[in-house]
Structure formats: C-alpha cells, structure tokens
Amino acid sequence: MKKFILAISLVLLYNCGFYSLKGSLPAHIKSISISPVVNESPEFGVSENVGEQISEMLISENVLSVTNEDVADSRLNVTIKSVLDKPYTYSAGDTYEQVEEWRITLKAKVVWYDLTKDEAFFDKTISSWGAYGTGADISTDNIDNDGDGLVDSDDDDEFGSPRESALEVAIRKLSEDIINEITSTW
Ligand SMILES: [Ca+2]
Numbered sequence: 001m002k003k004f005i006l007a008i009s010l011v012l013l014y015n016c017g018f019y020s021l022k023g024s025l026p027a028h029i030k031s032i033s034i035s036p037v038v039n040e041s042p043e044f045g046v047s048e049n050v051g052e053q054i055s056e057m058l059i060s061e062n063v064l065s066v067t068n069e070d071v072a073d074s075r076l077n078v079t080i081k082s083v084l085d086k087p088y089t090y091s092a093g094d095t096y097e098q099v100e101e102w103r104i105t106l107k108a109k110v111v112w113y114d115l116t117k118d119e120a121f122f123d124k125t126i127s128s129w130g131a132y133g134t135g136a137d138i139s140t141d142n143i144d145n146d147g148d149g150l151v152d153s154d155d156d157d158e159f160g161s162p163r164e165s166a167l168e169v170a171i172r173k174l175s176e177d178i179i180n181e182i183t184s185t186w
C-alpha cells in the first residue's frame with residue numbers, strides 16, 4: 001500500500017511540473033514565512049498577486065508549512081524590480097513595421113533565509129515572461145502566450161485580455177520558478 005501511495009504521489013508531483021521532491025529540503029527547515037512582496041516597479045497590484053500565488057503554491061504543493069515569521073524556520077523575501085513590455089516580433093506594415101508580439105517580463109530579487117542559522121539559502125534575480133499580441137483576446141492571437149507549446153484553443157488556460165493575461169502568466173511562472181528554486185536548493 002505504501003509503495004502504491006508513493007507511486008501516486010510521485011505521479012502527482014511530476015504532473016505539477018516541480019523538479020524536486022519535498023524530501024530534498026534541509027531537514028531542519030519545516031516552515032516558511034512569506035514577507036510582503038515589495039514592488040519597485042510602477043505596475044499596480046503586482047506584488048499582491050505574486051505574494052498570493054507563492055503562498056497558494058507552497059500550501060497546495062505541501063512544500064513547507066506557511067507560518068508567521070516569529071515561528072518560522074525560514075523566510076522568503078521577494079522584491080519586484082521591474083515589469084517591462086518589449087516588442088518581440090514585428091510584421092511588415094505598409095509604411096512601417098508593426099509589433100506583432102509583445103513580451104512582458106517580470107524581474108524579481110528573491111532571497112530565501114534560514115532563520116535558524118541567520119544566513120541565506122539563496123539570493124538571486126529571477127525573470128519570467130508572458131506573451132501577448134495586438135488582438136482582443138489571447139485565445140485568438142496565434143501566440144503561445146505562456147510558452148507551454150500549446151497555442152490558442154489547444155491550450156485550455158489561454159484566454160483573456162492581452163496584457164493582463166500575459167502579466168498573469170508571468171506572475172504564475174515567476175511563482176513556479178521561486179518554488180522550484182526552494183525545492184532544488186538542497
Ligand atoms: Ca500556451
């Protein structure tokens with residue numbers, strides 16, 4: 001029965017796209033507190049969304065228990081450094097080239113502290129992106145907005161207004177990358 005449960009949980013873990021297993025975390029770290037995400041970009045509301053996603057993913061993946069700092073073994077500090085929209089591809093227009101695809105890139109400084117030893121497990125800058133076009137909805141823009149290999153109607157989570165959806169994608173990917181970073185530190 002144990003083997004069966006292990007096999008099932010391995011399948012579930014791999015399906016979620018996280019690289020490492022909980023067993024690889026340092027043994028003395030059981031909990032994490034997530035400091036309020038600092039936003040140094042002019043993008044409104046981005047820090048709240050990032051904080052919520054990270055907290056939800058940590059809880060749903062059962063990586064570490066999320067607690068207040070006074071009882072936590074570790075602390076996560078995230079600072080959004082920039083949110084930038086840049087042209088990614090152009091199409092030839094009549095008189096000048098037009099942007100066909102934009103990429104919104106989120107850059108964040110991420111530090112995970114070991115509060116029991118007062119030192120950082122890691123301190124790094126992580127970037128993520130989401131793509132959008134000039135159409136009304138990302139479900140019909142012929143762009144793989146989240147880079148998962150599925151485009152438009154083939155991708156069941158590819159819909160919504162362009163820039164907003166691309167930013168959501170970038171926030172989700174950033175959160176996933178941060179969790180992967182935590183679980184692959186050891
Ligand atoms: Ca896609």
Ligand SMILES: [Ca+2]
Nearest residue numbers: 138141143152
């Ligand atoms: Ca699309």
